[in-house]
Amino acid sequence: MASKSIDNAFTARSLRGAATDPTYAGALSFMRRPFTKMIEGADAVVLGIPFDAAVSNRPGARFGPQAIRRASAIFDNDPQYPFARDLFETMAVADYGDVLLDYGNHRETPERIERHAAEILSTGAYLLGLGGDHFVTWPLLKAHAAKHGPLALVHFDAHQDTWDDDGERIDHGSFVARAVREGVIDAPRSIQIGIRTQAPEDFGIRILHGHQVEDMSAQAIADAIIDHVGSVPCYLTFDIDCLDPAFAPGTGTPVAGGPSSAKILSVLRKLGGLDIRGSDVVEVAPAYDHADITAIAGATVAMYMLGLRAERLAAGR
Numbered sequence: 001m002a003s004k005s006i007d008n009a010f011t012a013r014s015l016r017g018a019a020t021d022p023t024y025a026g027a028l029s030f031m032r033r034p035f036t037k038m039i040e041g042a043d044a045v046v047l048g049i050p051f052d053a054a055v056s057n058r059p060g061a062r063f064g065p066q067a068i069r070r071a072s073a074i075f076d077n078d079p080q081y082p083f084a085r086d087l088f089e090t091m092a093v094a095d096y097g098d099v100l101l102d103y104g105n106h107r108e109t110p111e112r113i114e115r116h117a118a119e120i121l122s123t124g125a126y127l128l129g130l131g132g133d134h135f136v137t138w139p140l141l142k143a144h145a146a147k148h149g150p151l152a153l154v155h156f157d158a159h160q161d162t163w164d165d166d167g168e169r170i171d172h173g174s175f176v177a178r179a180v181r182e183g184v185i186d187a188p189r190s191i192q193i194g195i196r197t198q199a200p201e202d203f204g205i206r207i208l209h210g211h212q213v214e215d216m217s218a219q220a221i222a223d224a225i226i227d228h229v230g231s232v233p234c235y236l237t238f239d240i241d242c243l244d245p246a247f248a249p250g251t252g253t254p255v256a257g258g259p260s261s262a263k264i265l266s267v268l269r270k271l272g273g274l275d276i277r278g279s280d281v282v283e284v285a286p287a288y289d290h291a292d293i294t295a296i297a298g299a300t301v302a303m304y305m306l307g308l309r310a311e312r313l314a315a316g317r
Contacts, residue, residue: 008032015042015092023073029095030130031072031087031303036094043091044126044309046302048098049113052285053106054135054172058252060285065098065130067250067286068302071295075303082269083307091310096120106170110139117143121278126309128302131282133252134161137237138175144235144278145184151277152189152234153179154225156242156264158210158255160192160199172283177201185235191228193221193267194242196255210257218263222270229274236271236279238301240294248297250289261297268304272311279305 005011008019009029019032029035030046039045048065055061080087087093099116101109117140120127129140134157145151155161155176165174165181179185180203187204196210206228213221241251244258284298 009035009095015094016088016090018086018088019076021073021076023076026073028069028073030069031093031306032076033088033093033095035097037096039094039096039120039123039125041092042094042123042125043313044093044128044306045120046093046095046128046130047116047120048130049132049136050098051101051109051113051132051136052252053103053109054170055133055252056171056173058285058288060287061131061133061252061283063286064132064282064284064298067284067289067292067295068130068281068298069095071292071299072303074296075299080303080307083310085310087306087310091306091313093306109170114139114143118146121147127278128305129278129280129282130302131280131284134172134237134239134282135170135175136282137280138178140278140280141175141179141184141235148233148277150183150186152229152232153185153191153205154229154234154236154271154274154276155190155192156194156237157192157239158194158196158241158258159239159253160195160197160202160207162199162201162203176205177203186232189229189232189234191225193225194258194264196257210259213259214257218266219270221267225267225271226273231275233275233277236274236276236305238279238281239283240281240298240301241283243297248294250285250287250294251283252285253283261300265300265304268301268308272308276305276308281305
């Protein structure tokens with residue numbers, strides 16, 4: 001047992017290197033990364049955003065960061081599939097913990113999230129957000145655009161999230177409309193994948209609807225994304241309800257007819273050519289989950305996001 005660790009989230013002496021905690025024990029940070037606010041020198045930082053006051057259907061995504069962290073314990077110890085490497089051998093990653101939000105004053109929520117994100121981005125680290133409902137992507141996008149300029153949005157979701165927005169709403173269904181109107185995203189280079197609902201406006205964003213995704217191979221989907229976005233900086237946001245409820249029942253607004261987790265993970269694996277500047281996974285609501293199906297899917301998507309980042313760092317990009 002001399003080579004084993006426990007509670008690596010607190011006892012680790014470096015932001016690099018695999019942990020060896022038992023999968024069933026130990027402090028549950030994301031993939032056992034050290035819990036710390038001392039992130040100078042980090043290549044990537046994980047930030048939890050436990051907010052779900054913007055939902056239009058079932059609440060519960062405030063528990064999403066906890067569930068994703070818990071499920072991520074299964075990825076520790078072995079080289080991460082399908083990247084065939086210890087992601088943390090050369091990539092320094094910290095779990096920053098959660099944003100502290102006032103449950104009784106939601107008007108302060110966007111600024112609090114944006115401020116935390118901006119502080120992390122100011123260090124040069126890549127930011128991986130764990131939501132929370134999809135409204136949290138709005139302040140994350142603002143912080144990234146302030147650093148990088150308008151970004152192409154690569155948006156996996158069952159919903160377009162382009163409903164009417166007056167610029168003040170706290171609403172998980174309108175953040176894309178707001179981001180387009182305020183010049184935070186580059187709409188002509190943005191793309192949405194898995195859409196299975198109808199909104200009144202698309203703002204010129206390319207859409208791969210659910211029925212199209214069903215008929216396309218993972219390679220064809222990935223090629224469509226890469227061809228459309230090109231080499232411009234982009235932001236990757238993944239609403240877990242992009243997946244069919246068979247693969248992600250624990251979410252606030254499930255929509256039948258979606259793709260499998262296997263297919264979409266295969267798509268994500270093929271997106272290494274994108275210049276992804278930041279990412280998030282949102283809408284995991286564990287109260288509606290079964291056997292951690294949704295949490296495992298969300299944690300896996302988040303791990304793939306870090307895997308893509310590790311490969312770009314290894315390639316010097």
